[in-house]
Amino acid sequence: MIRNDKQAVNDRNDGTKLKLSLKNAVRKFSYSLSANTVSAVATTTMGLLIPIFLDVAQFGYWQLYIFYAGYAVYFHFGWADGIYLRYGGKTSGDLDKPEMHSQFWLYIFFEFCLFLLVSMYALIFLKDIDKRLIVFCVGLNCVVYLPRVMLQYLLQSIGQVSEYARNLVHERLLNVALMLAFIFTGRRSYHYLIIADFLSKGITLIWLSYHCRDILFTRGIPLSLSFREARENLKIGFKLMFATVASMLIIGIVQFAIAKEWDIATFGMVSFALVTAQSIVVFINQISMVLFPLLKQSERSKLPVVFHTMGSSISLPVMLLLFLFYPLQVGLNLLLPNYTVGISYLAILFPICLFESRTSLLLSSFMKTFRKEDAMMKINFFMVFLSILSTIVTIGIFRDIELGLFSIIALLALRCVIADIFVQRLISLNDFGELVQLLVSAVIFIIASWFIGGLMGWLIYGIYLVLAILVRRKQYLVSLHVIGQSMKDRL
Template structure:
């Protein structure tokens, strides 16, 4: 077998283990925690998770720039003193910024629970933003094993502490957040061990350090803003839900989003491996790899939508107090299709081709649409159903536009495939929302079989090429 394929498979095994554990932890917490704590406490816990998805962007683009510039390099090739300077710059910057945010919010807030959430979010920011420089460089230099252990350590400690708290009768949301902060703290300590050359040692001369920091920020800022705009697409909708319908509804919708997003943990793991691998690949081979990766992603994901039906039955029985909100899974479950394609395929290729500006423009356009449509659905129409449906519309819109732009560069025709995927998505949402669960399952299963028959040639093409790669030396 090709040595590159062996190394790729080895990295997949490490990230699979890390993300399999993350999926197990997330699944158990998603299923267990709502059964133990009240709806308000669950809502505040989800609000913390929501806020932490934004606080991690306080790197100014420095970590993103380093990731883009050094992707595909070897770890021993890195200029260690330069990274020591950058790491402690991030530590200092994030202490100042997060302390200022906490101080300001504490002076104006009248909601004690939200104040606690914001304070702990700021503490998390001080831990995870500097750590991201280390984890990004582990990914960029293909040290996937060490990166995976950092994730495993964080999730296991978090999981164990949450279970201990729940079994001890502790139901307050603050302790769930403490568990997450402690898990992150110990993962930071381990990251010091595996990246000690990037944390401890002599600083590079001031002039060189500042030049490197500025260069990474200037390169990474567009990717940072593109990623920030990416989470704003759904974030604006969620802000609207929390503002108009309250923390309890926000928590219930967040539960549905969490269930729909569980698969993204594994997809993200593959994206971590794929980027440095593509950076080492000849540009002329990228279109062929894209076609194969697209088939590998889309066909199974459309099939996975079938699992919505048993999942809804099981979850409704286990969490009867959330049964009403679980109906929104019919609207949100297909988001894994468009988010997976965007994260694993489109974004990875755009970063490989250094098209961060295009990513930014597409995401900003989608954010603009999100603002307008959220305002209409929340504050004018006051429709929760329409607001939730808006999430899948925005993700599909962004994915389609981005893929059309990318495949134009490669001169690949995917319009028919995109139309087929939209038809399957709309059909799934329609039958799942309007028909009883048994009839909907039969209807979508038949539609998926018809889809597989229509994609017979693509499946044959994929199997032939996989065989060819495995036999290459």
């Protein structure tokens, strides 16, 4: 009897701990989701506001800086990723602070050396003053932004997600406030936007450094041990970082070629279209991320059902979103009359939403569940190789921007198909109805919006959308039921 009572108490304690653990996980997830949503909203809002106040050339230089700086984030070569992977799950008390102190300052020294190399390259090899300034500022990110990235990764790894979230939100809001202050006081050039960018990054770096002062301002470990630790972090994180960069390069290679072959105004037009399309993807990711924690706690035998449910819950909203393209196009043309060319490119690039959402949310998640990150990296590298070949043909030989943009959609669609086949084999599934519908949706949308255009094109896609929903209505109803039941069970 006593034994049974003790067992009951232990079971209650275990149940209480589990509930607290789930509550803690949900709270941390909410912090991260809220922070990234605020960041996405701020980025998208400024992406649409800035072109109103800058001329096409100034906006082009600003987009060139954003484009290059997006790759500068990975100038840690996986060092920060390695720390995140190795220390994930630890608490602040478990952390070896002298070791992390030495890692941080060695990392700072490394990034400062990179900054000097990038600055020398800009000074020696670039003749255009504006491009020289932009590359110099990209290098400056190594010492202003990347140290903050390392500290953010560290906070996430030891569970201090709220501090990470606050820092991210403050940086984005401060950046928006400074940009608006410069714009409305008549300082309407890309130079002031870069200053706003650095001020927001620098201030939040100082704030984060103060929060981590027990790590940054303590006694370190011997340099030889610190080098050994750095080697381990780079070895572990390099693969993950490289897979991410390879994914970015599928689109980035085309942008690099356009920046090289055309003037800055043309680059700005293409970048405007890409930024607008990719901003939609960010919103979809933040909304759809909520679905994954509700469904991922499933047995392997139930994974095909989870795959179907998640796939439908992702693809249906995106297909509906494409229907809003025509009113969005009309509104943007009224708001930004100088960017009609860039806005027209959206008719080609908008289906990025279809393929990137499925790949990043569904297929990558399943690959991580089965620990198949290597496969995703190989797929990304293969697509980068194809991107180089297609860019040589479309941009280098034919010098046709539209063909280059079509190649982006084709490559992202091909990557989605390859990854989809791979994942379905992992879970012993052979149902490509959802994938086929995405491919058909992209083709119908581009024909309706690019080749036909206007109200007639919008009507054609609308008729197709109604038919597509009717054909797969049972699957969509099942998905909605499963999602609703999952949410009900967790409440």
